[in-house]
Amino acid sequence: METSILSSILFATVIAGTPLIIVALGQLIAEKSGVLNLGAEGMMAMGAIAGFAVTLHSGNPWLGVLAGMLAGAAMSFLFAVVVLTLMGNQVASGLALSILGVGLSAFIGKPYESEILPSVGALRIPLLADLPVIGNALFNQQALVYFSWALFAGIVWFLYRSRPGLVLRAVGESPSSAHSIGFPVIRIRYLATIFGGAMAGIGGSFLSVFYTPLWVEGMVSGRGWIAIALVVFATWRPFRVLVGAYLFGGVMVAQLFVQGSNLDIIIPSQFLSALPYLATIVVLVIISRDQNTVRLNAPVSLGQPYRPEA
Amino acid sequence: MTFSKQTLKKLALVLLACTFSGASLAADNAGFVFVSPIGDAGWTYQHNLGRLQVEAETDFTTSYVENVAEGADAERVIREMAKRGDKVIFATSFGYMNYMLKVSRDFPKTAFVHVTGYKLGKNMGLVNARFYEGRYLTGVIAGEMTKSNILGYVAAFPIPEVLQGINAFIKGARSVNPNAELRVIWVNSWYDPGKERQAALTLISQGADVVTHHTDSTAVVQAAEDEGVYAFGYHSDMSKYGPHAHLTATTHHWGDYYVKTVREVESGTWAPTSVWGGYARGMIKLAPLNDAIPAELQARIHDMEKKLAARELHPFAGPVVDQAGKVLVPAGKKMTDEELNKMNYYLEGVTSKIPN
Numbered sequence: 001m002e003t004s005i006l007s008s009i010l011f012a013t014v015i016a017g018t019p020l021i022i023v024a025l026g027q028l029i030a031e032k033s034g035v036l037n038l039g040a041e042g043m044m045a046m047g048a049i050a051g052f053a054v055t056l057h058s059g060n061p062w063l064g065v066l067a068g069m070l071a072g073a074a075m076s077f078l079f080a081v082v083v084l085t086l087m088g089n090q091v092a093s094g095l096a097l098s099i100l101g102v103g104l105s106a107f108i109g110k111p112y113e114s115e116i117l118p119s120v121g122a123l124r125i126p127l128l129a130d131l132p133v134i135g136n137a138l139f140n141q142q143a144l145v146y147f148s149w150a151l152f153a154g155i156v157w158f159l160y161r162s163r164p165g166l167v168l169r170a171v172g173e174s175p176s177s178a179h180s181i182g183f184p185v186i187r188i189r190y191l192a193t194i195f196g197g198a199m200a201g202i203g204g205s206f207l208s209v210f211y212t213p214l215w216v217e218g219m220v221s222g223r224g225w226i227a228i229a230l231v232v233f234a235t236w237r238p239f240r241v242l243v244g245a246y247l248f249g250g251v252m253v254a255q256l257f258v259q260g261s262n263l264d265i266i267i268p269s270q271f272l273s274a275l276p277y278l279a280t281i282v283v284l285v286i287i288s289r290d291q292n293t294v295r296l297n298a299p300v301s302l303g304q305p306y307r308p309e310a
Numbered sequence: 311m312t313f314s315k316q317t318l319k320k321l322a323l324v325l326l327a328c329t330f331s332g333a334s335l336a337a338d339n340a341g342f343v344f345v346s347p348i349g350d351a352g353w354t355y356q357h358n359l360g361r362l363q364v365e366a367e368t369d370f371t372t373s374y375v376e377n378v379a380e381g382a383d384a385e386r387v388i389r390e391m392a393k394r395g396d397k398v399i400f401a402t403s404f405g406y407m408n409y410m411l412k413v414s415r416d417f418p419k420t421a422f423v424h425v426t427g428y429k430l431g432k433n434m435g436l437v438n439a440r441f442y443e444g445r446y447l448t449g450v451i452a453g454e455m456t457k458s459n460i461l462g463y464v465a466a467f468p469i470p471e472v473l474q475g476i477n478a479f480i481k482g483a484r485s486v487n488p489n490a491e492l493r494v495i496w497v498n499s500w501y502d503p504g505k506e507r508q509a510a511l512t513l514i515s516q517g518a519d520v521v522t523h524h525t526d527s528t529a530v531v532q533a534a535e536d537e538g539v540y541a542f543g544y545h546s547d548m549s550k551y552g553p554h555a556h557l558t559a560t561t562h563h564w565g566d567y568y569v570k571t572v573r574e575v576e577s578g579t580w581a582p583t584s585v586w587g588g589y590a591r592g593m594i595k596l597a598p599l600n601d602a603i604p605a606e607l608q609a610r611i612h613d614m615e616k617k618l619a620a621r622e623l624h625p626f627a628g629p630v631v632d633q634a635g636k637v638l639v640p641a642g643k644k645m646t647d648e649e650l651n652k653m654n655y656y657l658e659g660v661t662s663k664i665p666n
Binding site for chain 2 (some may be wrong): 008012016106113114117119199208211212213214216217218219221223252253256257259260261262264269270272273
């Protein structure tokens, strides 16, 4: 295979995986605190329309990303009030949030359907971008791609090397113990949930401002659900989220290349389209097959409401 | 989240009020069922233009429901329209067919019209457009404009209608450029802008310098604009999404047919028919041609448009040769509508393999 093809597959893979990484890592933090928010699809949709609208009016994509982040955070705040303060069922509320976000974004987005944004150029990192094959794919990318790596590094450090990260995990493992030694369980869960929403919002704005610079109803197309599934299949480990997201993006992009090339292989395209899901699940299940590590990493109190005793 | 009984009661009252106000429409009404949001371009947008034409040119009022899933929801919406007394109901997606047929049997006095599909009912007519006629013309333009001789096509699902478009496109291209080849990528979705864009970028990176799509978003045209290659729109004029890239678009025009149907219903002369109209009925047109197309070619295209309208030009006139080199239709013959509706293969010039 020519290196230029390899390089462009790699380039497209990184782009396709980036929104999944950002959203899934945000969800991972929320879930580590014990809150299961199935509303990622809706929060991404809200982030996408907020990002698009603000970028259009301000002409500044970064204000758009900020707006997307705030929109996602606002949605997750709403969710947090329902499940953390009002003790609503997390699964049902998350599903409702998802439907609400998709519908509301369509409503808000009506006047924006005819608008278009100029494409945002890549941010080239000197020297590194000149490396053969991987240089262009990894270091001549959208700025949010670098952000997703920074986010990954930050989250790994936070969860496994910092005290607040330890507290967060403790809250997710046993909220009553965390509470009894004096940690504000509800407040920590609020923060973690809102962080998850903010990341979903950024992921959504990446789609509407950078990836396909347009707004159309339903443009998130299930990526929120994929992100949620990634967290589970990655058994709540950040590095596996990264692997899973790129694997998913990579297989999707590679199957498009296979179809477009004149290779003499006949595989039903329906199968090829299902392949990213299949491959991601199979690989993540295999690397996570040790039941003990799964149990070790899954937050014990995930999805369970907790009411601190007075 | 919980609703109090009081709120629920109020909600029910409001809903009831809405239903009744719907039932007491003064003028005759035409109902439209749309599969996706109207938006600013695309399949449903074109149908909505037709609806607006009915509103402007006839005494009928119109109402529509957008984003109706192809399933039990469709039956509910269609039945509701029939129940409130709509005189004619238009359903605009393939997956509504069986539901509309079912409802049409319960309302023998209502006129039902289904866009696409193949089941005619006692009071249910069918209409579809010969999209492939426009595709053939865009193929001719592509064949002339390409420098790499590689064309790209982002397609949704391998059904006859989509294959007609692909085959008409390459046949048009090879009628002027025998070296043209076409690569096809199936995204297995009518609507996923991210994936559509990715597929377009893939084709472009593999050398395609003219791309088009049979999916529902504008992502392919935008991708072409970003990469500095040419593209054709589909359904609607998509030139504002790629002012340089967009050479023209195959556009659909349902308004004249809708108006005619409504007038027939009004005068009581309507009878269910199966209409498959193209250039001759004004149902297919090209969007304005981009200035990048040389004047000579523009003139040729306009000439071909006239010939299509006069039924002198048939995109699938023989010789029609498939990928394996087998002659499907000999010179001097034309492919029949029945054959067109069973198309499940690629013609010569498509280098991808058929995915099933």
